[in-house]
Amino acid sequence: MWLSRTHTETVTCLACGEQVSRSKAREYDKHGDRWDRDDKSFEHLCKSCYDGLCHYPRDELEGLLVELEAGEATRERFLSSYLETVEERYGTLEEES
Known part of the structure; x- marks a missing residue:
């Protein structure tokens, strides 16, 4: 079985700049549609910055x-x-x- 790259990859939180393992980060999509993955690259947030976000819809x-x-x-x-x-x-x- 192949190891997932998410276990070893390090990402940078776009809010605070902290480097965390990918498995401990949250994906961020500025368009608010993180489920549509076609041709996308995501930025990341550490869990504490993600928890501080407003999670209301941002249509428009x-x-x-x-x-x-x-x-x-x-x-x-x-x-x-x-x-x-x-x-x-x-x-x-x-x-x-």
Whole structure:
């Protein structure tokens, strides 16, 4: 029986930079579809960084970021337009008690 490469491969967590064995890491797909493996390469997160992620669906997020010129607009302009656009499209976020 062949040894799996996941037992010996080391990957780097994209969030904190820690190097961990592949078997102790989680796959990350920025498109939110880690199950469709055709022609994909994945980045990885250590378990503690993965646990800290928001696991809610992020449909439309990439398009919204492009539309609002994330990375191009000033921080203040981007955050202001992001909050305004999200409230217009999805309503206000109410905190849970």
